[in-house]
Amino acid sequence: MGDKMEGVVSGGGAIDPKYGVPIETCINNLCERQNVEHLKTAVRRIFQHYGEVIDVIAKSSLRRKGQAFVVFDSEKSGLGAVDKAIDQMNGFEVFGKPMRVERARTPSDATVKRLAPEKFEEHKRKRLMLKERKQAEEDAKAQANPAAAAEKPRAKPGAAAMIPDEFVRPNKTLFVQSIPYEIEESDLTAIFERFEGFKEVRYVKLRAVAFVEFENEQYSITAKEQTADVRVGKDQKQLKISYQRA
Numbered sequence: 001m002g003d004k005m006e007g008v009v010s011g012g013g014a015i016d017p018k019y020g021v022p023i024e025t026c027i028n029n030l031c032e033r034q035n036v037e038h039l040k041t042a043v044r045r046i047f048q049h050y051g052e053v054i055d056v057i058a059k060s061s062l063r064r065k066g067q068a069f070v071v072f073d074s075e076k077s078g079l080g081a082v083d084k085a086i087d088q089m090n091g092f093e094v095f096g097k098p099m100r101v102e103r104a105r106t107p108s109d110a111t112v113k114r115l116a117p118e119k120f121e122e123h124k125r126k127r128l129m130l131k132e133r134k135q136a137e138e139d140a141k142a143q144a145n146p147a148a149a150a151e152k153p154r155a156k157p158g159a160a161a162m163i164p165d166e167f168v169r170p171n172k173t174l175f176v177q178s179i180p181y182e183i184e185e186s187d188l189t190a191i192f193e194r195f196e197g198f199k200e201v202r203y204v205k206l207r208a209v210a211f212v213e214f215e216n217e218q219y220s221i222t223a224k225e226q227t228a229d230v231r232v233g234k235d236q237k238q239l240k241i242s243y244q245r246a
Helices: 035-045 074-089 109-115 115-146 147-150 184-191 216-227
Strands: 024-027 053-058 068-072 100-103 173-177 199-203 209-214 238-241
Touching: 024 074, 024 173, 035 068, 053 109, 068 074, 068 184, 074 109, 100 216, 109 115, 109 147, 115 216, 184 199, 209 216, 216 238
Parallel strands: none
Antiparallel strands: 024 068, 024 100, 053 068, 173 209, 173 238, 199 209
16 A cells, blocks of 8 residues: 555554543545545545545645545444445545555644644654654665565655655654854764764764764664753754754
């Protein structure tokens, strides 16, 4: 099955026990050429026959085209109604393409932000952490089997510059931004040297950025997770920490 939309993993139950929000039905293989608003309207009309639909979430970005979430009111619709919708609509053609329908295991960013905004940052941080660990596992498999990795399509030139910082593949070097001017290299070293595998900090003060190198990506992933909320300087500004672009 293709990539899922951001914030969602397949399988699971009707209510997320941690965030207390409804679990969405995840739909893949929708027509990518359709206008997003027309697509959402069509999806809503289809699934409202199975229960009360709170929201339909779909994005127009290239990475998320062809994917959507249907958020049911769990109390009014019930788990049975959701399961019936999945059972009957999986494979149903919409705009000439058969939908792939399943229940999502975790709520989307949009649902958590709307229904449990106080827990959104925690939800997003954990989602990105899982994404980074999965990517690290895939990279490790690619290193163990380079022949299979070579068969995958290569990214187009310049594609790395278009990828948002939070989606850069994990590697052994962290990229630190938004560093207050009064912060020195020694301050950054003190933050990161406590983590296993730390090697060095390279601080480019004129650009307010730094590169923090570790022995391998597993060490850098741990350091990034543990410094997600670090604030520094007189104004307690939060550092923006991602991975160095290839």
